[in-house]
Amino acid sequence: MxxxxxxxxLVNGVVLGAIYGLIAVGYTMVYGIMGxxxxxxxxxxxxxxxxxxxxxxxxxxxxxxxxLVLILLTLGVAMSMTALYGWVIERxxxxxxxxxxxxxxxxxxxxxxxxxxxxxxxxxxxxTKGIPTFIEGVTRFGDAVNNVQISNIQVLIxxxxxxxxxxxxxxxxxxxxxxxxxxxxxxRGMAEILGINTDKVISLVFVIGSAMAxxxxxxxxxxxxxFDFNIGFVMGVKAFTAAVLGGIGSLTGAMLGGIILxxxxxxxxxxxxxxxxxxxxxxxxxxxxxxxxxxxxxxxxVEKV
Amino acid sequence: xxxxxxxxxxxxxxxxxxxxxxxxxxxxRNQISALIxxxxxxxxxxxxxxxxxxxxxEGKIFLHGARQTSELCGLLNPGWxxxxxxxxxxxxxxxFGGSHVLNHLGVxxxxxxxxxxxxxxxxxxxxxxxxxxxxxxxxxxxxxxxAYVNSERTALEIxxxxxxxxxxxxxxxxxxxxxxxxxxxxxxxxxALCTRPQLLCLxxxxxxxNPQETAELSRLLQRLCAQSxxxxxxxxxxxxxxxEISQHIIVLDHGEVIAIGTPAQIQQHPQVLAAYLGTExx
Numbered sequence: 319m320x321x322x323x324x325x326x327x328l329v330n331g332v333v334l335g336a337i338y339g340l341i342a343v344g345y346t347m348v349y350g351i352m353g354x355x356x357x358x359x360x361x362x363x364x365x366x367x368x369x370x371x372x373x374x375x376x377x378x379x380x381x382x383x384x385x386l387v388l389i390l391l392t393l394g395v396a397m398s399m400t401a402l403y404g405w406v407i408e409r410x411x412x413x414x415x416x417x418x419x420x421x422x423x424x425x426x427x428x429x430x431x432x433x434x435x436x437x438x439x440x441x442x443x444x445x446t447k448g449i450p451t452f453i454e455g456v457t458r459f460g461d462a463v464n465n466v467q468i469s470n471i472q473v474l475i476x477x478x479x480x481x482x483x484x485x486x487x488x489x490x491x492x493x494x495x496x497x498x499x500x501x502x503x504x505x506r507g508m509a510e511i512l513g514i515n516t517d518k519v520i521s522l523v524f525v526i527g528s529a530m531a532x533x534x535x536x537x538x539x540x541x542x543x544x545f546d547f548n549i550g551f552v553m554g555v556k557a558f559t560a561a562v563l564g565g566i567g568s569l570t571g572a573m574l575g576g577i578i579l580x581x582x583x584x585x586x587x588x589x590x591x592x593x594x595x596x597x598x599x600x601x602x603x604x605x606x607x608x609x610x611x612x613x614x615x616x617x618x619x620v621e622k623v
Numbered sequence: 624x625x626x627x628x629x630x631x632x633x634x635x636x637x638x639x640x641x642x643x644x645x646x647x648x649x650x651x652r653n654q655i656s657a658l659i660x661x662x663x664x665x666x667x668x669x670x671x672x673x674x675x676x677x678x679x680x681e682g683k684i685f686l687h688g689a690r691q692t693s694e695l696c697g698l699l700n701p702g703w704x705x706x707x708x709x710x711x712x713x714x715x716x717x718x719f720g721g722s723h724v725l726n727h728l729g730v731x732x733x734x735x736x737x738x739x740x741x742x743x744x745x746x747x748x749x750x751x752x753x754x755x756x757x758x759x760x761x762x763x764x765x766x767x768x769x770a771y772v773n774s775e776r777t778a779l780e781i782x783x784x785x786x787x788x789x790x791x792x793x794x795x796x797x798x799x800x801x802x803x804x805x806x807x808x809x810x811x812x813x814x815a816l817c818t819r820p821q822l823l824c825l826x827x828x829x830x831x832x833n834p835q836e837t838a839e840l841s842r843l844l845q846r847l848c849a850q851s852x853x854x855x856x857x858x859x860x861x862x863x864x865x866x867e868i869s870q871h872i873i874v875l876d877h878g879e880v881i882a883i884g885t886p887a888q889i890q891q892h893p894q895v896l897a898a899y900l901g902t903e904x905x
């Protein structure tokens with residue numbers, strides 16, 4: 319009995335963790351390159367939930383039935399729209415503060431976050447929205463009483479999350495843009511002297527991070543079916559926790575941190591108490607910060623002279 | 624003299640302290656020139672003006688490139704359309720500023736302290752310096768267009784050439800952080816050369832090197848200048864190195880040029896002896 323609950327929560331945890339990881343990537347990339355936490359990132363995720371619902375509704379209205387086509391088209395539109403949001407936010411809220419003290423862009427980020435929330439309330443209303451599940455089907459392992467269920471949506475979430483992560487890792491590790499990106503992260507001034515347009519690199523980092531958040535937004539909407547203007551907050555804090563857990567600034571760390579956080583949270587909810595799962599998640603963060611402040615894969619910060 | 628760099632009436636202050644005062648000089652083409660002077664003479668400040676970090680209060684700096692003459696100080700704050708940059712680059716520079724545009728005109732530099740990308744491999748350090756020379760954008764990189772592949776091949780060839788030249792070929796897959804100090808210094812020069820500059824500015828390239836490494840550096844720099852169409856400007860405190868490799872020396876003291884000439888002339892110059900060499904060579 320307990321073994322089945324354990325296995326079931328493990329599956330749920332990995333799926334949840336994959337989504338945390340997708341959002342955490344956005345935090346970690348922006349932190350790595352600019353040394354600031356982009357609090358508006360979670361609102362991008364929230365907007366993508368709305369965007370993908372709207373796109374889905376339009377596509378269904380046009381008579382498209384195939385779930386795969388629906389998902390791919392929605393993903394494409396939602397990703398490009400949020401990428402645009404990310405680009406505009408960086409341009410308007412952060413770039414003018416590039417050389418300002420570190421607190422200034424942080425406050426600007428909180429401001430943007432509030433603006434985006436209010437924008438969602440004003441245009442879409444404060445009520446909870448939802449979409450019907452359009453991918454049915456569950457695979458069961460075990461008998462009628464004791465079993466582990468994996469829904470097709472969960473499988474799909476894992477596949478899409480995995481593909482996005484692999485693609486992102488490839489871009490960062492093996493393309494010229496990725497090289498420029500890592501160079502900018504390590505020494506922005508020097509990268510600029512070598513002719514790299516660091517402003518462009520930073521813009522693209524925002525665009526990529528936002529697109530990843532859009533993937534997460536669509537996946538969560540498909541999985542849970544409902545959302546409101548406030549979903550960004552808890553998800554954002556969790557994803558940020560995942561990024562810190564994995565070592566902020568490290569891409570693989572963010573993905574790993576997401577999975578660890580998702581799994582441990584689900585296990586706690588299934589085996590101990592589901593009311594206190596958030597408390598557990600953040601206690602985990604506190605414990606980690608005490609014993610390993612640089613996270614799992616992060617490098618200890620060296621004071622620059 | 625057919626100069627590559629011409630500095631005219633350059634002045635800059637930092638809160639009342641005059642760092643450079645009416646500095647005038649020229650750097651000859653395809654030669655090694657050295658900028659010397661006691662600590663605080665304004666050498667690094669001058670470097671920062673030439674490489675676009677500081678904006679001087681007064682004066683002009685011209686780079687006489689192979690194809691065109693460009694005014695370096697103007698680039699940091701160009702008009703809507705600067706002849707040297709073209710429309711797109713001018714607009715970018717106007718809105719976002721950016722020393723990245725200076726690099727396009729052929730000035731490269733290194734720093735007193737080593738600023739390699741420590742967590743990247745030796746090869747990557749050299750390739751990233753050629754990022755702007757790749758044809759195309761993120762997408763042509765993903766989909767490997769023909770022009771992109773060709774420019775990438777050229778980038779690799781150039782990187783290999785400089786690796787060979789600076790005797791770093793065995794380490795190409797090592798992280799920059801794993802190299803010895805002397806190797807890191809050489810890698811930094813190789814990386815600057817990968818941007819395909821016409822003028823190479825070296826800020827104390829021999830600082831922290833042992834005598835053997837310094838001798839090797841001196842040999843490499845001389846070979847470099849002889850083999851390629853390159854002009855070198857260096858700041859250096861190691862007088863033996865300076866006198867050995869440079870054909871042209873500019874002496875700064877308290878923000879002013881006190882002497883210009885060949886090593887032999889500088890060694891005899893009374894003002895230089897008083898200000899600088901006098902204390903060291905008694």
